[in-house]
Amino acid sequence: MSFSDMMSSGRGPGVIGMFMALIVLLGFGLLFMFASDDRYQGGGMTIESLIIHQANEIGGLNSGIDHGTKSLDMAPARIAAAKELSRLKHENQALQEKSGGLKNKIVAGKAAVVRQNEALENYKTEYRTYARGKAKGETLEKLETTTGAVYNNVSIREVTAIGMQIRHDDGQKRIPYEELPMAMKDRFQFDPKEKERALLAETSARSEHEASVAVAQGLDDEQMVRDKIKDAEAFREKTSRNIVAKEAQISTLLQTINNLGRERDRAAAESSSARAAGHIHIDKGDSISGDIRSTQNRIATLQAEINQLKSSL
Secondary structure (H helix, E strand, C coil): CCHHHHHHCCCHHHHHHHHHHHHHHHHHHHHHHHHHCHHHCCCCCCHHHHHHHHHHHHHHHHHHHHHHHHHHHHHHHHHHHHHHHHHHHHHHHHHHHHHHHHHHHHHHHHHHHHHHHHHHHHHHHHHHHHHHHHHCCCEEEEEECCCCCEEEEEEEEEECCCEEEEEECCEEEEEEHHHCCHHHHHHHCCCHHHHHHHHHHHHHHHHHHHHHHHHHCCCCCHHHHHHHHHHHHHHHHHHHHHHHHHHHHHHHHHHHHHHHHHHHHHHHHHHHHHHHHCCCCCCCHHHHHHHHHHHHHHHHHHHHHHHHHHHHC
């Protein structure tokens, strides 16, 4: 049956009315459900409170959107920073590898320096042996030492690490290296450490020789021999300690000279500033210079004493 047929029949209006009533009832049912459900009434909140609450929620969402937008804006910079960090890591790794290579080169360089120094010392030893051996038998009309002593008609008998043994008009003499002219020092390559070792060996050999002579002459008293050796060793040890102490004094005095030099420079600067400002200033430079000269003289005296001690060994 079509809608027009139903409207023209006697039951049509009743059916339509029933449908309309059902729709109205359904509408009131839904309204009642909304009215009775707290979720749709704001949980006991007033309309104003609900509006404020929702406005806060909307504000929070907007803040979140702003934060997300800012984070998104910062993304390119962070990506660039990450790339730069990656580049720096690779660069650092390359530098570490390069540093390792340089360290290996330094170790190899130090080993090469040690070898070169050893080769140089060997060359010096060979040269000293050759130059000193060749000088044996040479003659000089005159030889003047740094102390002012003059020897005529000199014949060189031997050149050692300690000095030069000569024969001259008035006899024989061993001249310590310190007293030889500078040309001879350069020619024979004087080395203080070599001389010190030679003196110790010579003293030890002399003590052994004296002990042997004493035994050969029938002085077989073992205690006497031990005493001689002990005395020689004690003298050598005492003299060596004395030399070391005086060298330490020289080192301290050299430091004192350095300090005085700096003090003199400061005094000169202060005096110059005072004069430039028109102030009266006492110049301490001359007094400090006097102290420096006095200290230098003390060093010269100590060095002479050291040379004397070494020659007595």
